[in-house]
Amino acid sequence: MKPIDDIPEALRDSQYRKTTNPNGLITIASGLLALVGTGIIAIAVLNRPPASVKKPVINPSPLIKATPSPIENILGHLPYQEAPETELAPITGDGAMRLRKPAAKAFIQMQSDARRSGVILMPISAFRSKATQEKLFFEVKKQRNQQTRKRAEVSAPPGYSEHHTGYAIDIGDGRAPATNLSSSFANTAAFRWLQNNAAQYSFELSFPENNPQGINYEPWHWRFVGDSHSLETFYKAQQLGKQK
Numbered sequence: 001m002k003p004i005d006d007i008p009e010a011l012r013d014s015q016y017r018k019t020t021n022p023n024g025l026i027t028i029a030s031g032l033l034a035l036v037g038t039g040i041i042a043i044a045v046l047n048r049p050p051a052s053v054k055k056p057v058i059n060p061s062p063l064i065k066a067t068p069s070p071i072e073n074i075l076g077h078l079p080y081q082e083a084p085e086t087e088l089a090p091i092t093g094d095g096a097m098r099l100r101k102p103a104a105k106a107f108i109q110m111q112s113d114a115r116r117s118g119v120i121l122m123p124i125s126a127f128r129s130k131a132t133q134e135k136l137f138f139e140v141k142k143q144r145n146q147q148t149r150k151r152a153e154v155s156a157p158p159g160y161s162e163h164h165t166g167y168a169i170d171i172g173d174g175r176a177p178a179t180n181l182s183s184s185f186a187n188t189a190a191f192r193w194l195q196n197n198a199a200q201y202s203f204e205l206s207f208p209e210n211n212p213q214g215i216n217y218e219p220w221h222w223r224f225v226g227d228s229h230s231l232e233t234f235y236k237a238q239q240l241g242k243q244k
Contacts (some may be wrong), residue, residue, distance in 0.1 A: 081233075082165075087100050087101060088127055091107050091108060091123055099166055103226070106201045106202055111123075121173075124172045125169070130159055133161045169223070170221055171190065173185065201226070202224055202230075205221070
């Protein structure tokens with residue numbers, strides 16, 4: 001819109017010449033109002049976006065997923081939550097040894113099938129609470145006068161044992177009890193049977209030779225990885241542990 005001072009020269013002259021004429025004043029005022037109105041309408045039209053153009057919709061920035069913090073490990077051992085009592089089921093007649101229900105069911109089936117082949121899979125230790133693990137770690141360490149690092153090579157500190165999860169089990173050979181919790185268990189019929197068949201029941205060796213966690217070879221220590229929760233429990237911990 002042009003400024004009001006840009007009224008055509010002829011119109012300005014006629015305004016001053018005809019000030020005594022009321023009708024002239026009205027005509028001039030009407031003309032000015034018309035010019036102002038026309039200018040306002042022109043601005044509105046020029047600033048209005050075309051009907052076919054839509055205002056862009058600005059979506060909020062997508063949430064950035066935080067990268068999980070690396071898991072703290074102690075001497076190669078990763079932390080695990082203790083299984084709730086309600087999730088545990090017995091694997092022995094006296095109920096002294098328990099695993100999480102899916103793991104218990106799988107182990108009992110595996111034990112039964114092995115016996116049909118003449119192999120006795122003897123459970124030695126299953127679920128262990130943090131309190132029990134504390135005694136095993138510190139009291140045995142004291143009795144054996146072991147360095148902490150040396151003790152951690154064969155036993156996890158409390159809060160860092162796979163046995164807390166209710167998915168891990170130590171297995172022996174019922175026909176060769178002298179090999180229990182020993183590397184010599186690797187020479188038994190029970191271990192050979194587990195090597196060939198344990199995967200069918202979703203059990204795997206936790207600490208094979210030269211394992212990346214630096215834990216001593218434990219041919220007797222097996223864990224269940226047969227459902228989503230057990231897989232997440234162990235493999236997520238491993239991946240986060242590698243970020244250290």
